[in-house]
Amino acid sequence: MRKKIVAANWKMHLSLNEGKELVHDILKGLQGLDEHKLTVIATPFVHLNQTAGQLQGHSHIYLGAQNCHTEAMGAYTGEISAPMLKSVGVTYVIVGHSERREYFKEDNTMLAKKTDIALHNGLQVIFCCGEHLEIRDANTQNAFVEKQIVESLFHLNAEQLQNVVIAYEPIWAIGTGRTASSQQAQDMHVHIRNVISSKYGQVAANNMSILYGGSCKPSNAEELFACPDVDGGLIGGAALKADDFLFIIDAMTKA
Ligand code: 13P
Secondary structure (H helix, E strand, O other), rough: OEEEEEEOOOOOOOHHHHHHHHHHHHHHHHHOOOOOEEEEOOHHHOEEEEEEEEHHHOOEEEEEEEOOOOOOOOOOOOOOOHHHHHHHOOOEEOOOOOOHHHOOOOHHHHHHHHHHHHHHHHOEEEEEEEOOOHHHOOHHHHHHHHHHHHHHHOOHHHHOOOOOOEEEOOOOHOOOOOOOOOOHHHHHHHHHHHHHHHHOOHHHHHHHHHOEEEOHHHHHHHOOOOOOOOOOEOOOOHHHHHHHHHHHHHHHHOO
16 A cells, blocks of 8 residues: 655745744644554754754654765765764655756656655655656657656665655646646646556555645545545645645545
């Protein structure tokens, strides 16, 4: 049985105190999680230690980071490595978010390396993929997303792949208020599952959690999560308000 996951991506938001309050409020209202229905909170690096402390003693809610470097250590001023993340209690790391691809020029080859170092250090990877608006308008999104997955994940063996979650985030839906329709999300998730199946077989594909991200909010979470191949969401803006985030978690646990 594959896991359902609602993950918060705080991006570059919240002071240390604001983060503390938000996690406090989320923990107060959290219900309905179990080993198959999880929550992840991916904070900025400076919050990780504090959030790790707050999550201690709480089940099925995990600490996430938003990025890691390709190398384990070295002279890379300003960077954070996978072993460092592991050492502060991080379980999941987001790799290949479209904002990293666009603003920090991360390409499929670099993301293959980041995936490797994360897995090698015992982290689970939330691997992001998704197309630009022009690609969607040209109806070539399936080939585009397939290339992202093939070039960054297909060198993994089947065992390694078990520690990867895929998040489909159409770029035209991120932070725009314009959500993919549930049919568009479902169609792409089926395509991604088929891509995984073509290399790793149907069982691995069925076990892969595939999350949707892009303006997912309380008003559309239920409809999105009702899609059979949408296994939860990667949430940006709506994860910054405890009530909204808790509502979205509820939608996932009841789907
Ligand atoms: P929004 O939910 O703000 O559109 O962000 C989605 C996202 O990029 C999550 O990683």
